[in-house]
Amino acid sequence: xxxxxxxxxxxxxxxxxxxxxxxxxxxxxxxxxxxxxxxxxxxxxxxxxxxxxxxxxxxxxxxxxxxxxxxxxxxxxxxxxxxxxxxxxxxxxxxxxxxxxxxxxxxxxxxxxxxxxxxxxxxxxxxxxxxxxxxxxxxxxxxxxxxxxxxxx
Amino acid sequence: xxxxxxxxxxxxxxxxxxxxxxxxxxxxxxxxxxxxxxxxxxxxxxxxxxxxxxxxxxxxxxxxxxxxxxxxxxxxxxxxxxxxxxxxxxxxxxxxxxxxxxxxxxxxxxxxxxxxxxxxxxxxxxxxxxxxxxxxxxxxxxxxxxxxxxxxxxxxxxxxxxxxxxxxxxxxxxxxxxxxxxxxxxxxxxxxxxxxxxxxxxxxxxxxxxxxxxxxxxxxxxxxxxxxxxxxxxxxxxx
Numbered sequence: 057x058x059x060x061x062x063x064x065x066x067x068x069x070x071x072x073x074x075x076x077x078x079x080x081x082x083x084x085x086x087x088x089x090x091x092x093x094x095x096x097x098x099x100x101x102x103x104x105x106x107x108x109x110x111x112x113x114x115x116x117x118x119x120x121x122x123x124x125x126x127x128x129x130x131x132x133x134x135x136x137x138x139x140x141x142x143x144x145x146x147x148x149x150x151x152x153x154x155x156x157x158x159x160x161x162x163x164x165x166x167x168x169x170x171x172x173x174x175x176x177x178x179x180x181x182x183x184x185x186x187x188x189x190x191x192x193x194x195x196x197x198x199x200x201x202x203x204x205x206x207x208x209x
Numbered sequence: 210x211x212x213x214x215x216x217x218x219x220x221x222x223x224x225x226x227x228x229x230x231x232x233x234x235x236x237x238x239x240x241x242x243x244x245x246x247x248x249x250x251x252x253x254x255x256x257x258x259x260x261x262x263x264x265x266x267x268x269x270x271x272x273x274x275x276x277x278x279x280x281x282x283x284x285x286x287x288x289x290x291x292x293x294x295x296x297x298x299x300x301x302x303x304x305x306x307x308x309x310x311x312x313x314x315x316x317x318x319x320x321x322x323x324x325x326x327x328x329x330x331x332x333x334x335x336x337x338x339x340x341x342x343x344x345x346x347x348x349x350x351x352x353x354x355x356x357x358x359x360x361x362x363x364x365x366x367x368x369x370x371x372x373x374x375x376x377x378x379x380x381x382x383x384x385x386x387x388x389x390x391x392x393x394x395x396x397x398x399x400x401x402x403x404x405x406x407x408x409x410x411x412x413x414x415x416x417x418x419x420x421x422x423x424x425x426x427x428x429x430x431x432x433x434x435x436x437x438x439x440x441x442x443x444x445x446x447x448x
């Protein structure tokens with residue numbers, strides 16, 4: 057409201073403004089009062105609600121996507137840090153991957169079966185990749201659980 | 210309010226949908242009970258204050274045949290998709306940000322309407338639709354809308370003449386005549402509160418006079434149009 061718009065109105069526009077000034081304080085009205093007020097003033101409430109519901113749905117979806125991307129980045133960073141902090145022998149990686157597959161079996165037997173097949177045929181290079189994948193999977197599932205708990209609370 | 214945000218339409222900046230804190234704040238605001246109703250009602254009030262609600266019609270049509278609810282939806286949609294620059298550090302409240310955009314859009318509509326004397330169409334961005342087109346007033350206003358004719362003809366002189374004639378037509382010394390005269394003479398007199406204190410009449414007397422004005426206006430308009438030979442072609446002339 058930087059300009060004094062009143063002084064720019066013609067006389068008839070000022071009369072128009074005056075005739076429609078009901079003196080009501082919008083900020084002090086509750087949802088029902090506002091809906092009634094808009095209805096009385098011929099605003100299509102159902103259309104308004106539908107449009108805002110759609111907009112909110114889209115905005116929430118974008119927010120969820122954004123936070124999922126954020127979590128993924130955090131997990132990736134953690135995995136990278138762990139991998140580079142503790143260089144391990146082939147045998148220790150093999151043991152670690154095996155136990156991770158066992159843990160996975162408890163939650164998702166089908167996926168665990170797939171990893172187990174890869175594990176059997178894995179070369180030392182494959183093992184390192186498998187370890188990375190499984191670590192990522194475990195952390196991401198942990199982060200998702202945390203996010204779900206936060207959303208529920 | 211123009212410092213709180215600005216349009217990106219027509220500029221080289223790519224539109225970047227809201228994200229991070231801004232998106233969170235917008236979602237939170239949209240989830241607030243009565244947000245949409247409050248925004249629509251505030252826009253309706255703002256548009257009325259700017260003279261968009263014709264004194265001759267019950268319903269207010271904004272340019273393009275939009276309602277206050279439509280404009281509220283347009284603003285939120287465009288804000289979410291990043292058509293406006295939201296300076297979150299200056300205005301973290303999404304409702305107020307949307308209202309600042311409404312204020313800007315309504316002012317732009319008025320300014321564009323005032324350029325009706327132009328003989329060539331102006332090509333520019335439309336705040337509401339985001340599309341580039343000829344001066345939107347050409348299509349946004351009903352050509353046979355007498356209020357529009359009065360508002361824009363001769364830079365509003367026709368409207369002033371109408372108002373003067375209307376005041377003289379009202380019973381001498383009546384509250385309704387006092388109100389119309391006050392509106393005619395005083396540029397500040399565009400709101401109930403100001404008018405009440407200026408005229409020093411009771412709220413009851415004021416409300417009754419406003420009702421009488423509203424009842425009398427349509428008949429006077431028809432009579433005045435006949436006597437002054439104002440036709441839809443005046444709209445063409447005004448353009």
